[in-house]
Amino acid sequence: MQESKPIMFVGTCSDAGKSVINTGVCRILKQDGYTPAPFKAQNMSLNSYATPEGYEIGRAQATQAEACGIACHTDMNPVLLKPSGEMMSQVILNGKPIGNRSAYEYFRKDDNAKLFDEATLAFERLSNRYSPIVMEGAGSISELNLKKRDIVNMRMAKRVGADVYLVADIDKGGVFGSVYGSIMLLDEDERQLIKGIIINKFRGDVRLFDEGRKIIEDLTGIPVIGVVPYFKDIYIEDEDSVVLDSRNGEAKEGKVNVAIIKLPQMSNFTDFNALQFDNRVNVYYTTVLSQIEKADIVILPGSKSTINDLEFIQSKGIPSLLKEMYQQGKTVIGICGGYQMMGEKITDPKQIEGTTEVIDGIGLLPMETIITEEKKTVQQQFKFRDGDEVCEGYEIHMGKSESLTDVTPLVKTLDGHDDGIYRDERCWGSYMHGILDNVSVINHLLSPYVDEESSEFSYSSFKNTEYDKLAQHLRQHINIKAIYESASCSKK
Known part of the structure; x- marks a missing residue:
């Protein structure tokens, strides 16, 4: 009562x-x-x-x-x-x-x-x-x-x-x-x-x-x-992606530059909030090729309309630039919809997202994705790579991704399933939102570019x-x- x-x-x-x-x-x-x-x-x-x-x-x-x-x-x-x-x-x-x-x-x-x-x-x-x-x-x-x-x-x-x-x-x-x-x-x-x-x-x-x-x-x-x-x-975490207009920014000297591709239907941009508090890092959002090219790390974020957003970045020539950057030794990762984009192909036979039934992916990860009507929504605890630390994240996605070859999974959840693909330390992807809220994951991401790991930072304690x-x-x-x-x- x-x-x-x-x-x-x-x-x-x-x-x-x-x-x-x-x-x-x-x-x-x-x-x-x-x-x-x-x-x-x-x-x-x-x-x-x-x-x-x-x-x-x-x-x-x-x-x-x-x-x-x-x-x-x-x-x-x-x-x-x-x-x-x-x-x-x-x-x-x-x-x-x-x-x-x-x-x-x-x-x-x-x-x-x-x-x-x-x-x-x-x-x-x-x-x-x-x-x-x-x-x-x-x-x-x-x-x-x-x-x-x-x-x-x-x-x-x-x-x-x-x-x-x-x-x-x-x-x-x-x-x-x-x-x-x-x-x-x-x-x-x-x-x-x-x-x-x-x-x-x-x-x-x-x-x-x-x-x-x-x-x-x-x-x-x-x-x-x-x-x-x-x-x-x-x-306090922002709800509306309009705040990203003030975070366009550009690359900076003396920092690990992280460019996040600003998708029209970007979802869960809070995935990158903890990364912004790492004093080793400069995070900015962009779709400008010259600014993407200056980054050390490029992240493809989640998307509500993966195929439409993939068509958008294709129209700007971003996929070919990302493949070129990876070949040059830079890092490219994807989360959720961005992870789906990194594969070889995405199919949508029931036209759940729109009229496009098949589209070529970026081709950085050996997998194909099919868009499904069923939506997976779950909080997860997992271990990243071979680490012992229990990390936390959550999945919200429509679609299933299947690897085309034997691959190394990125994470193993405590409930017993593998998620993501780890090509190498400079190329990986996962369905796991919140993966970058975990210090061990951020340290791994930045390890090719910095000499020391960050001291322990608890994002949850900070928010409290x-x-x-x-x-x-x-x-x-x-x-x-x-x-x-x-x-x-x-x-x-």
Whole structure:
């Protein structure tokens, strides 16, 4: 039985910072002795994660669960949309694919009544185990043309009686219009749910916004419960691949340069977050041949549409460059979809990904892949190469790869199966997302280019520390007591 009202963060726009605020409040609640859990009825992202039970959810809710100190579960994100092109998305319901829909089909068919009911059931199951539930909206709360069919913003808030807090990104400009307009476009019963406003990403002395705070409160009749300064010194995993636009970069002297091919349908770009914290390395994303050529190591990442992305890099002449670089002694590796691309051929006889049924791969690994309807989703523990260290990762992929010759597997999972192909220290691939979160794997990858191994770095411990830093930052700038009092929080 739920003992406090759900707390929900919604936005005036996309990328207002809802996910980060949600994550920080989840950690604050945990620190204060509550048993919180995150919830987002519907997420749209190519960045997903495998639950312990072997199902799929959005990475943001997995991150928020981590901040709560609990295992992630599909009830935290019952509906996940994975874009597979300009107008189509794979629909994941309760962790499993149920088919592809166009945007028009998704938003028109029966006002999403079935998915809304499924999301409500997931919320109810979650609220029987945790309290309070910390909910997250999506995009803007006032998209009037989508509102009737929306299952993630105010429609969900009304159904579960959440206390709602509107997050506005002042860094984008127009904060007064976006806050006032977002609230005034709501129905009266929806406005009653808005308990506070948070001005996010403020640059400079927050006292300079004291007058602005009063203006907003006078206009809306709703208190501004926080003005949160912009920060760059706290690391929280990003959900949206739009952040990669700021990581284009280029090769640097004195570093091991790692170029990640920026695929149009790149998935799970968080695979490379730990690598970015290695001070021996310079990581950048690119499809420019001259920048790829300057790299010591090139990584082909995961993809939601492997064949389409392979056609894309073929059109740019990237495969022939990668083969040439490997012959010159540089390193080329692939993860998941990138691993599939490194083989001799990919076939899609049922046209699951599109109209192309057969395509030649890059030809760096002796294998062929067939795209299958069945999706494998599983967390894994494994040993890398001949090492003794138990590493962790996860698999999320559609397709099976078969070697054409006797090969050396890259990893052996603790449940007894081999994964990947190890051609040599400069050429290998694997289905294992998160493989580069493990220090021993990073050290192996960099070994041809550095003399010393890195000292032990725990990515999970690092993230845990950052959650605490985020919590402290939000405590300083948001009236957490007001949130508690409105939600009538009581500890289990």
